[in-house]
Amino acid sequence: MPNLPEDIVDRIRALEREVHRLTTYVNSKVGAPPGSVTAVPSSPASEVEQPATDGTGQPEP
DSSP, X not given: XXXXXXXXXXXXXXXXXXXXXXXXXXXHSTTOOTTSSOOOOOOTTSOOOOXXXXXXXXXXX
């Protein structure tokens, strides 16, 4: 990704984090079979970020 503008790289990283948050949320739902949804491994350049919650432990919409 070195040839892409920095704002595009930042957006890609943000989307990777969102996919990770959504995958974690879906896999934590009661009744979801283990491994029912698998996230694509993120690139080494992406940062790991804890999902934001709404106070009930659920991700913010």
